[in-house]
Amino acid sequence: MRKVRVALGEESYDILIGYGLEKELQSFVQGAGFSKQAMLVTDSNVGPLYGEKVRAILEAGGLHVTVVTIPAGESSKCLSVAEKLYTRAIELGLDRKSPIFALGGGVVGDLAGFIAATYMRGVPFVQLPTSLLAQVDSSVGGKVAVNHALGKNLIGAFYQPKGVFMDLSMMESLPKREIATGLGEIIKYGIIYDADFFAYLEQHADAVLALEREAAVHMIARSCEIKAAVVSKDEKESGLRRILNFGHTMAHAIEKETGYIRYNHGEAVAIGMIGAADISARLGMVSADDVARVEALVARMQLPTKAEGCTVDAMYRDIFHDKKTINGKVNWVLMQGIGKVTCRNDVPEDIVREAMAARIGK
Incomplete structure (x- = not known):
């Protein structure tokens, strides 16, 4: 396992990279001070493969996790899908310390991060990138966004995650x-x-x-x-x-x-x-x-x-x-x-x- 520190003062966080990070993720959740209610955002490709496994890890850490699945693909990174996620967060009673986890590639990370940055003016956000692209690009650095019909990533924010966990065993299913x-x-x-x-x-x-x-x-x-x-x-x-x-x-x-x-x-x-x-x-x-x-x-x-x-x-x-x-x-x-x-x-x-x-x- 390798650990990379993103040094941003009070916004600093660690990126963990390796194979089989269940214990590290569970330990992180137990010590993070999150509210119990959590939302795990994933997509229709990744969710069936890893959604329940990750939900179980997070619940073993003391959270009550609801998995919300969006359609896979760039077209989901838009305001209409974002509105559905806001609605689900409100229905679930997420509060300002309720974490939102992003399990998937860059679309899921950007969208879930945008929701986390703007719901109740900001709730905790954790990246669980499953694609190689997301692991080396969108999950690091705190850029979150949705697309507009006139351009990509035009509506967004800078919002740092609390942590990034890259379990490379999840890449084995990548095309x-x-x-x-x-x-x-x-x-x-x-x-x-x-x-x-x-x-x-x-x-x-x-x-x-x-x-x-x-x-x-x-x-x-x-x-x-x-x-x-x-x-x-x-x-x-x-x-x-x-x-x-x-x-x-x-x-x-x-x-x-x-x-x-x-x-x-x-x-x-x-x-x-x-x-x-x-x-x-x-x-x-x-x-x-x-x-x-x-x-x-x-x-x-x-x-x-x-x-x-x-x-x-x-x-x-x-x-x-x-x-x-x-x-x-x-x-x-x-x-x-x-x-x-x-x-x-x-x-x-x-x-x-x-x-x-x-x-x-x-």
């Missing part, structure tokens, strides 16, 4: 595509922060893809360490934390143009990272070799390198609805090399369009 999508975000951490970690992924690609235990624990823990280090220095995304958005500006446009159906988040980020690397090279910030390494590792991890079903004009319009766009200027996270990035808002339109065109498949 291969879901493993690959998590690897998209994992590659990102090497690009933005740690050249040695990027090289580790290149050198241990087979073990990583097979989720061999040692490789799985290391890559998840290192990803969490990097994100925790960034979030600890910039919780509210006023500066450094923006580097975590590497690849995401183009990715969000790809997701929107394909209806959030054709590509899942990590796949879109993978394409977006190559696009951002391409922009960096066109601006003379990195070499063609660096771009080639990024594209090669993305492909090696069985992720797409080009997006189908998109047009340059539509994608270019979309980036101006991105949260990182301020006063009409798009804040791009761009490479200065493997392991180092910077933010720029002066990228010429023609360069963005050329990079987008190069990422569109037939």
